[in-house]
Amino acid sequence: METTLPWVVRELPPPGSLDLWLLRVSDVPAGILDEAVLDATERQRAAALMHAADRTRFTAAHVALRRLLGTYLSLRPEEIHFGRDTCPCCGGPHGRPTVLGAGRELFFSLSHRGDLALVGTAVAPIGVDVDLVSDQTATAELASMLHVDEQAELDALAPELRPRALARLWTRKEAYLKGLGSGLGRDPSLDYVGSGGPQGPYPPSGWTLLDVPVDRGYAAAVAVRGELNVTAPTISRLSVLDVVQYTTELSGLELPSGPDVVRTPHDALQTARTPP
The missing domain is CATH 3.90.470.20 (4'-phosphopantetheinyl transferase domain)
Known part of the structure; x- marks a missing residue:
């Protein structure tokens, strides 16, 4: 109509x-x-x-x-x-x-x-990413693409905690790279975005990086250039x-x-x- x-x-x-x-x-x-x-x-x-x-x-x-x-x-x-x-x-x-x-x-x-x-x-400029929490085999494969400090922090976790931590870390990284406009055309090991722990991401200079609460079995993040007026x-x-x-x-x-x-x-x- x-x-x-x-x-x-x-x-x-x-x-x-x-x-x-x-x-x-x-x-x-x-x-x-x-x-x-x-x-x-x-x-x-x-x-x-x-x-x-x-x-x-x-x-x-x-x-x-x-x-x-x-x-x-x-x-x-x-x-x-x-x-x-x-x-x-x-x-x-x-x-x-x-x-x-x-x-x-x-x-x-x-x-x-x-x-x-x-x-x-x-x-x-903004980037978002949502992903599934993978099993430990996939975790090991993906971890090799991380920043060396991220790899070390991930290795320090108990094995059963790594899939969830990696999902958080990877969505933060992809959100940031999408916000940059490069996506995975930029080597993901170049940028440190913090460990995958629940303490929160470490945003690259000039960016805000936040975890996004999603359903169980998923992880998500958003990256925005500049500062935000809200933390949640x-x-x-x-x-x-x-x-x-x-x-x-x-x-x-x-x-x-x-x-x-x-x-x-x-x-x-x-x-x-x-x-x-």
Whole structure:
């Protein structure tokens, strides 16, 4: 249905703050995802995944990302066009993802693994990462890519504590590298981000680095250039259906119908924000 209402009304995060959205991308009701809003590259990446569940989770994460970004930019999801900054390591066209045109003032980052996706937005460079806690075999393989001091601190832990510690450490590192715009194009052993212990990360100069509370069996982190005004930013915990309802109702559009679609009151969605 056509409407003259704006797609949304959400202000950009003010300087020194950020918005975090923790999304459950599994168990998505049939017919709720409008894959047509994705661009050709996103659809190709989804089609290349072997398992149907992985394709659904990928599609859900990227549809949700477009809808959330549209709430800041007064754009419909299909009107958002992505580009890439130049890589700070090699100058190639594969650096930090950006929104082209009117969205250049908004920085964002998306990470998804398993049943969860994490979206971060700010008016400064930002990176997020969410990952599963791996077994000890995978821990040993990944640990070889760490800074020498991180490796030593990890080795000092009891073996049963290492998988969780490494997951915390690795998500901190990936969030920072994504914030830089290099990703793993930069050698992850170059930067020390602290041990994987619960005492918290050690942010590189000029950055804020925080752990993000997530479901059991996962770890997550966010990195933002500059200082934050808060030490524990609010996290919006939503399902993909919540995101569809939230953005649809704000825009005045009609929610897709189906036996699995249950409306959630708009004010409930606005208050479904869980502090870490």
